[in-house]
Amino acid sequence: MQVREIPPSRWRDFFDTFSVQHEDWITSIEVTADGAERVEALELPLVGVSADSKGSEPNAIEVEVGRGSSDQLTHLIEDAERVRFSQSDDEAQLLLEIESSDGERTAIRLRRATREELASRPKKERSRRATG
Numbered sequence: 001m002q003v004r005e006i007p008p009s010r011w012r013d014f015f016d017t018f019s020v021q022h023e024d025w026i027t028s029i030e031v032t033a034d035g036a037e038r039v040e041a042l043e044l045p046l047v048g049v050s051a052d053s054k055g056s057e058p059n060a061i062e063v064e065v066g067r068g069s070s071d072q073l074t075h076l077i078e079d080a081e082r083v084r085f086s087q088s089d090d091e092a093q094l095l096l097e098i099e100s101s102d103g104e105r106t107a108i109r110l111r112r113a114t115r116e117e118l119a120s121r122p123k124k125e126r127s128r129r130a131t132g
Helices: 006-020 113-117 123-131
Strands: 002-006 024-031 036-052 060-065 073-077 081-087 093-100 106-111
Touching: 002 006, 006 036, 006 081, 024 060, 024 073, 036 073, 113 123
Parallel strands: none
Antiparallel strands: 002 081, 024 036, 024 106, 036 060, 060 073, 081 093, 093 106
């Protein structure tokens, strides 16, 4: 697995492309801060990842997962300093690692959804993806 660091000047374009290419991939978010690890999201479909370098939250990265009202989550990483990307040789599993200025580390693990997972989504959700 090769690790690639994404420079801050490329974050916005990288995440825009990444979000389109990996929409609905199964995503887990783990945060490590002050030696403690917590799981923010477990096996939810990716909606998207975005970076804001100029707004009210400079160097903020937002990760949105979940499609239903009961499982939707937006995770905000403030003052991000480093973004690293790696993928398995078969490109079926991905890892984004984001470090913030306070030492917090966020690991975003993604894998392709299986046919069964895609088929088990509510009909409204599947038709929405097909049309828009």
